[in-house]
Amino acid sequence: MSDCLVIIPTYNEKENIVKMIRKVFSLSYPFDILIVDDGSPDGTGDLVREQQQLFEGRLHLLEREGKLGLGTAYIAGFRYGIKKGYDYIFEMDCDFSHNPDDLVRLYQSCKNGADLSVGSRYVKGGALENWPFDRIFLSKGASLYTRLITWMWVMDPTAGFICYRRKVLETIDLDKIKFIGYAFQIEMKFAAHTLGFKIAEVPITFTDRVE
Numbered sequence: 481m482s483d484c485l486v487i488i489p490t491y492n493e494k495e496n497i498v499k500m501i502r503k504v505f506s507l508s509y510p511f512d513i514l515i516v517d518d519g520s521p522d523g524t525g526d527l528v529r530e531q532q533q534l535f536e537g538r539l540h541l542l543e544r545e546g547k548l549g550l551g552t553a554y555i556a557g558f559r560y561g562i563k564k565g566y567d568y569i570f571e572m573d574c575d576f577s578h579n580p581d582d583l584v585r586l587y588q589s590c591k592n593g594a595d596l597s598v599g600s601r602y603v604k605g606g607a608l609e610n611w612p613f614d615r616i617f618l619s620k621g622a623s624l625y626t627r628l629i630t631w632m633w634v635m636d637p638t639a640g641f642i643c644y645r646r647k648v649l650e651t652i653d654l655d656k657i658k659f660i661g662y663a664f665q666i667e668m669k670f671a672a673h674t675l676g677f678k679i680a681e682v683p684i685t686f687t688d689r690v691e
Contacts, residue, residue: 481537482510484587485566487557490515491547492522493574501531501539503580511570511583514540514560516553549660550640551667558649569649571642575689578641582684586643594680595648596672598634599641605683606636632673635681637666648677 486504490497497515504511513535517525528541542556554571561569568590572578582599589597600606640662652671659667673679 481564482512483567484509484511484570484583485514485557485561485564485568486511486570486572486583487514487516487554487561488572488574489550489553489557490517490520490524490528490574492520493524494520494522494527496574496576497524497527498531500574500576500580501528501535504583505535505538507580507584509584509587510538512538512540512566514542514557516542516544516557518544518547518553549664550662551657551660551664554664555654555657558644558654562646562649565646567646569644569646571640571644573640577687577689579684579687582641582682583643585682586641589680589682590643590645593678595645595677596669597643597680597682598636598639598669599684599686600634600636600639600681601684601686602635603681603683606681607683607685609685609687632670634669634673634679637669638662640665641684641686642668644672648672648675651675651677 501513504513515528525541525543532539532541542560558569568587570583578599586597586599601608657667669679
Protein backbone atom coordinates (compact mmCIF):
# COMPACT_ATOMS: atom_id res chain seq x y z
CA MET A 481 0.00 0.00 0.00
CA SER A 482 1.25 3.46 -0.89
CA ASP A 483 1.26 6.31 1.63
CA CYS A 484 -0.41 8.51 -1.03
CA LEU A 485 -4.03 8.43 -2.22
CA VAL A 486 -5.15 10.42 -5.28
CA ILE A 487 -8.88 11.20 -5.24
CA ILE A 488 -10.39 11.70 -8.70
CA PRO A 489 -14.12 12.61 -8.89
CA THR A 490 -15.77 11.54 -12.14
CA TYR A 491 -18.96 12.07 -14.09
CA ASN A 492 -19.02 10.87 -17.71
CA GLU A 493 -15.26 10.56 -18.13
CA LYS A 494 -15.06 7.43 -20.28
CA GLU A 495 -12.71 9.17 -22.76
CA ASN A 496 -10.20 9.97 -20.02
CA ILE A 497 -10.52 7.54 -17.13
CA VAL A 498 -8.43 4.61 -18.38
CA LYS A 499 -5.67 6.88 -19.69
CA MET A 500 -5.60 8.77 -16.38
CA ILE A 501 -5.44 5.61 -14.26
CA ARG A 502 -2.60 4.15 -16.30
CA LYS A 503 -0.69 7.43 -16.34
CA VAL A 504 -0.82 7.82 -12.55
CA PHE A 505 0.29 4.24 -12.05
CA SER A 506 3.23 4.80 -14.42
CA LEU A 507 4.77 7.55 -12.28
CA SER A 508 8.10 7.13 -10.54
CA TYR A 509 6.45 7.29 -7.10
CA PRO A 510 3.72 4.76 -6.21
CA PHE A 511 0.32 6.43 -5.79
CA ASP A 512 -2.96 4.68 -5.01
CA ILE A 513 -6.13 6.01 -6.66
CA LEU A 514 -9.70 6.43 -5.43
CA ILE A 515 -12.27 7.16 -8.14
CA VAL A 516 -15.44 8.77 -6.76
CA ASP A 517 -18.00 8.28 -9.52
CA ASP A 518 -21.40 9.98 -9.35
CA GLY A 519 -23.37 7.37 -11.26
CA SER A 520 -21.92 8.19 -14.69
CA PRO A 521 -24.41 6.98 -17.33
CA ASP A 522 -21.60 6.63 -19.89
CA GLY A 523 -20.08 3.60 -18.17
CA THR A 524 -17.14 5.27 -16.42
CA GLY A 525 -17.65 3.04 -13.37
CA ASP A 526 -17.57 -0.11 -15.51
CA LEU A 527 -14.23 0.93 -17.01
CA VAL A 528 -12.82 1.50 -13.52
CA ARG A 529 -13.93 -1.97 -12.43
CA GLU A 530 -12.14 -3.45 -15.45
CA GLN A 531 -8.95 -1.62 -14.48
CA GLN A 532 -9.26 -2.84 -10.90
CA GLN A 533 -8.53 -6.34 -12.15
CA LEU A 534 -5.16 -5.08 -13.44
CA PHE A 535 -4.32 -2.91 -10.41
CA GLU A 536 -5.70 -4.92 -7.53
CA GLY A 537 -5.22 -3.22 -4.18
CA ARG A 538 -4.12 0.08 -5.71
CA LEU A 539 -7.25 1.24 -7.55
CA HIS A 540 -10.36 1.87 -5.48
CA LEU A 541 -13.89 2.86 -6.53
CA LEU A 542 -16.58 4.67 -4.58
CA GLU A 543 -19.86 4.84 -6.52
CA ARG A 544 -22.63 7.27 -5.63
CA GLU A 545 -26.13 7.65 -7.01
CA GLY A 546 -26.34 10.77 -9.14
CA LYS A 547 -24.47 14.08 -9.21
CA LEU A 548 -24.00 15.10 -5.58
CA GLY A 549 -21.41 17.83 -6.10
CA LEU A 550 -17.65 18.18 -6.24
CA GLY A 551 -17.27 19.09 -2.59
CA THR A 552 -19.18 16.10 -1.27
CA ALA A 553 -17.19 13.80 -3.59
CA TYR A 554 -13.92 15.03 -2.14
CA ILE A 555 -15.15 14.87 1.44
CA ALA A 556 -16.25 11.26 0.88
CA GLY A 557 -12.78 10.62 -0.51
CA PHE A 558 -11.09 12.37 2.43
CA ARG A 559 -13.00 10.20 4.89
CA TYR A 560 -11.99 7.10 2.93
CA GLY A 561 -8.34 8.12 2.89
CA ILE A 562 -8.27 8.92 6.60
CA LYS A 563 -9.96 5.61 7.46
CA LYS A 564 -7.44 3.67 5.37
CA GLY A 565 -4.49 5.46 6.95
CA TYR A 566 -2.99 7.31 3.97
CA ASP A 567 -0.47 9.97 5.02
CA TYR A 568 -0.93 12.17 1.93
CA ILE A 569 -4.27 12.69 0.21
CA PHE A 570 -4.59 14.43 -3.14
CA GLU A 571 -7.30 16.13 -5.20
CA MET A 572 -7.06 15.96 -8.98
CA ASP A 573 -9.32 16.33 -12.05
CA CYS A 574 -9.78 13.44 -14.46
CA ASP A 575 -9.66 15.45 -17.70
CA PHE A 576 -5.87 16.03 -17.81
CA SER A 577 -6.25 19.74 -17.06
CA HIS A 578 -3.99 18.74 -14.17
CA ASN A 579 -0.80 17.06 -15.36
CA PRO A 580 -0.36 13.80 -13.40
CA ASP A 581 3.43 14.26 -13.52
CA ASP A 582 2.97 17.16 -11.07
CA LEU A 583 1.67 14.78 -8.38
CA VAL A 584 5.28 13.99 -7.51
CA ARG A 585 6.12 17.68 -7.08
CA LEU A 586 3.10 18.28 -4.83
CA TYR A 587 4.07 15.26 -2.75
CA GLN A 588 7.66 16.46 -2.41
CA SER A 589 6.45 19.89 -1.28
CA CYS A 590 4.55 18.32 1.62
CA LYS A 591 7.42 15.96 2.42
CA ASN A 592 9.65 19.04 2.65
CA GLY A 593 7.49 20.77 5.26
CA ALA A 594 4.22 22.06 3.80
CA ASP A 595 0.96 20.90 5.38
CA LEU A 596 -0.83 21.26 2.07
CA SER A 597 0.60 22.03 -1.33
CA VAL A 598 -1.43 23.69 -4.06
CA GLY A 599 -0.82 23.32 -7.78
CA SER A 600 -0.94 27.00 -8.65
CA ARG A 601 -1.56 28.73 -11.96
CA TYR A 602 -0.75 32.18 -10.60
CA VAL A 603 2.66 31.94 -8.94
CA LYS A 604 5.92 32.43 -10.83
CA GLY A 605 6.32 29.55 -13.27
CA GLY A 606 2.60 28.75 -13.35
CA ALA A 607 0.58 29.10 -16.54
CA LEU A 608 -2.75 28.62 -18.29
CA GLU A 609 -3.00 26.86 -21.64
CA ASN A 610 -5.85 27.02 -24.18
CA TRP A 611 -7.99 29.37 -22.05
CA PRO A 612 -9.90 32.28 -23.63
CA PHE A 613 -9.13 35.77 -22.34
CA ASP A 614 -12.54 36.26 -20.67
CA ARG A 615 -12.12 33.06 -18.64
CA ILE A 616 -8.62 34.09 -17.54
CA PHE A 617 -9.92 37.52 -16.52
CA LEU A 618 -12.74 36.03 -14.44
CA SER A 619 -10.47 33.46 -12.80
CA LYS A 620 -7.78 35.96 -11.84
CA GLY A 621 -10.43 38.42 -10.67
CA ALA A 622 -12.01 35.78 -8.44
CA SER A 623 -8.61 34.92 -6.98
CA LEU A 624 -7.85 38.57 -6.19
CA TYR A 625 -11.30 39.11 -4.67
CA THR A 626 -10.88 36.01 -2.49
CA ARG A 627 -7.51 37.19 -1.18
CA LEU A 628 -8.91 40.61 -0.35
CA ILE A 629 -11.92 39.37 1.63
CA THR A 630 -10.20 36.48 3.42
CA TRP A 631 -6.69 37.92 3.97
CA MET A 632 -5.44 34.50 2.92
CA TRP A 633 -2.49 35.17 0.65
CA VAL A 634 -2.80 32.13 -1.55
CA MET A 635 -2.37 33.25 -5.15
CA ASP A 636 -4.64 30.52 -6.56
CA PRO A 637 -7.34 29.96 -3.91
CA THR A 638 -9.75 28.26 -6.33
CA ALA A 639 -7.17 25.66 -7.42
CA GLY A 640 -8.28 22.03 -7.28
CA PHE A 641 -4.93 20.23 -7.61
CA ILE A 642 -3.83 19.73 -4.02
CA CYS A 643 -1.87 17.48 -1.66
CA TYR A 644 -2.97 17.38 1.99
CA ARG A 645 -1.13 15.85 4.89
CA ARG A 646 -3.58 13.58 6.69
CA LYS A 647 -3.35 15.66 9.89
CA VAL A 648 -4.87 18.64 8.05
CA LEU A 649 -7.97 16.68 7.04
CA GLU A 650 -8.23 15.11 10.47
CA THR A 651 -8.14 18.56 12.11
CA ILE A 652 -10.62 20.34 9.81
CA ASP A 653 -14.22 19.64 10.85
CA LEU A 654 -15.39 18.21 7.53
CA ASP A 655 -19.01 18.23 8.75
CA LYS A 656 -18.87 22.04 8.73
CA ILE A 657 -17.66 22.37 5.13
CA LYS A 658 -20.79 23.57 3.35
CA PHE A 659 -19.93 24.47 -0.23
CA ILE A 660 -20.27 21.72 -2.83
CA GLY A 661 -19.16 23.53 -6.00
CA TYR A 662 -15.85 25.22 -6.74
CA ALA A 663 -16.20 27.48 -3.69
CA PHE A 664 -15.42 24.28 -1.79
CA GLN A 665 -11.78 24.75 -2.78
CA ILE A 666 -11.66 28.20 -1.18
CA GLU A 667 -13.45 27.00 1.96
CA MET A 668 -11.00 24.12 2.49
CA LYS A 669 -7.94 26.34 2.07
CA PHE A 670 -9.41 28.98 4.36
CA ALA A 671 -10.16 26.36 7.02
CA ALA A 672 -6.58 25.10 6.86
CA HIS A 673 -5.21 28.66 6.93
CA THR A 674 -7.36 29.57 9.95
CA LEU A 675 -6.09 26.50 11.81
CA GLY A 676 -2.50 27.63 11.22
CA PHE A 677 -1.42 25.04 8.68
CA LYS A 678 1.37 25.90 6.25
CA ILE A 679 0.20 26.26 2.64
CA ALA A 680 2.75 26.06 -0.18
CA GLU A 681 2.08 26.80 -3.86
CA VAL A 682 3.76 24.76 -6.57
CA PRO A 683 3.69 26.23 -10.11
CA ILE A 684 1.78 24.16 -12.66
CA THR A 685 0.47 24.59 -16.19
CA PHE A 686 -3.30 24.19 -16.24
CA THR A 687 -4.63 22.99 -19.60
CA ASP A 688 -8.25 23.17 -20.72
CA ARG A 689 -9.83 19.76 -21.23
CA VAL A 690 -9.55 18.16 -24.67
CA GLU A 691 -11.91 15.18 -24.21
